[in-house]
Amino acid sequence: MTEQKQDTTVIVGGGHAAGALLANLLQQKYQGTVVLVGEEPYPPYQRPPLSKAYLSGETDQKALLMKPLSAYESAGFQIRLGVRVDSIDRANRCVSLSDQSTLTYDRLVLATGSKVRRLSAPGVESTGIHYLHDIADADHLRDALAAGKRLVIVGGGYIGLEVAASATKRGVKVTVLEAAERLMQRVTGPQVSAFLHDKHTRAGVDVRLGSAVKGFKIGHQGHVEGVLLANGECVPADVVLVSIGVVAETDLAEAAGITCDDGILVDQYVRTNDPSILAIGDCTRHRNLFFDNTQRLECVSNAVDQARTAAAMLTGENKPYDSVPWFWSNQFGVRLQMVGLSAGHDQSVVRGSPDSETFAVFYLRNSHVVAVDAVNMPLAFMVGKKLVARRATVDAQLLADIEFDIKSLA
Known part of the structure; x- marks a missing residue:
């Protein structure tokens, strides 16, 4: 009797989506061959702490790892670190690596993530100007601060x-330059923006809105000395961080002819237009039950949920991705938890008081709860997740009434 061939799954990328997929395959005791190819020298790790606990020195590299390398190796998973996938040969189902080797696959999972959006302005290549995306970036920035x-x-x-x-x-000494009229304008409403502005200002951060950057002042040693604004002002600087968003990492997919549109297009089962290739995480543009149009989400929850769907597909189960997106941020002891997408809302309801630093904003569209931003109010966040998932219709007065037990709505 001939032994049945095991499928080979190759995972490209070493971020949160890749780590979550490995964790799911470990939990399900996946019997196929698994090979992860990661360009960084670390096994999959969490990126959110890079701008928080890791940057402030409250945690170390070991704590960032989703699992120790030994956990994958004990299960027989192959982890190829410090090497890059240069190309995909879809016809022969193989990938070429930067070390001149090749890997064949039965299923390929693209978890290529995102890359920082670069600023185009005179002097931007000088020393002292940083971006923050990976461990190396965080190490360099922390050493400078x-x-x-x-x-x-x-x-x-x-x-x-x-x-x-x-x-x-x-x-x-920190100065924040924001070109828009309020902080975090793309992802939250005016009430939360105003609260964060006040919180940072009271902590000593110089927050400047409507401040467009046109270039950098460079010293004799080629090091940045200031940031030049469109209004002619120069803001003195010893260190600069450019943090203007990310773009999906789609170069590899596009070169292989996989359909992309500001992200790798996937269906509710995270399948690309090639049936043997899946894609998960920040690199994807997708549709689920909570979007009117396809969306690209840059968040851990999306990476984890899509990884779960990918693991199901690899183990022969069709489990669609239909999770409610959620996000979080920690700033000056404030825990901001957000669920849903508030864009397009026609009503906002504040529960609690921003002055108390414990409040939530419920966003409604046609009386349906579509998103919630909760500041130090975990109950509102937890209830909000259920309301958004159900597309619940709720009386706005009940949401605003702090005496009303909102748990009853869940």
């Missing part, structure tokens, strides 16, 4: 504000 240094952060989104809080705790 000595107490008393002047850090200018270009961008007032999640990462920029988290770094502002972490750096302030280290005694760094």
Whole structure:
């Protein structure tokens, strides 16, 4: 009797989505051959702490790892680190690596993640200007943030504000430059933006809205000395962090002819247009029950949920991805938890008071709860996840009434 051939699954990438997929396959005792190819020298790790606990020195590299390398190797999984997938040969189902080797696959999973959006401005290539995406970036930035240094952060989104809080705790003088009219404008409503603005300002961060960057002032040694604004002002700087978002890492997929559109297009089973290739995490653009259109989500919850769907597909189970997206951020002791997508809401309801630093904002569209932003109010977040999942219709007055037990709505 001939032994049945085991399927080979090759995973490209070493971020949270790849790590979550490995964890699911470990849990299910997957019997196929698994090979992960990661360009960084670390097994899959968590990126969110890079701008928070890791940057502030409260945690170390070991704590970032989703699992120790030995956990994968004990299960027979092959982890190829420090090597890059250069190309995909779909016809022959194989990938070529940067070390000149090749791997054949039965199923290929692209977990290539994202890359930082680069700023195009005179002087941007000078020393002292940083981006934050991986462990090496965080190490370089942390080494530069000595107490008393002047850090200018270009961008007032999640990462920029988290770094502002972490750096302030280290005694760094921080200025945040945001081109929009409010902080985190793309992802939250005016009430939360105003609260975060006040929180950072009271902690000593110099927050400047409507501040577009046109270039950098460079010293004689080629090191940045300031950030030049469109209004002609120069903001002095010893260190600069550019944090203006990310773009999906789709180069490998596009070169292989896989359909992409600001992300690798996948269906509810995380399948690409090639039936043998799946894609998960930040690199994907997808549709689920909570979106009117396809979306690209840059969050851990999406990576974990899509990884779960991919694991199901690899083990012969069709389990669609239909999870409610959620996000979180920690800044100056504030726990911000967000669920759903507030874009397109026609009503917002505040529960509690921003002055107390314990409140939530419920976003409604046609009386249906579509998103919740909760500040130090975990109950509102947990109830909100269920309301958004059910597309519940809720009386706005009940949501606003702090005496009303919102647990009854769940």
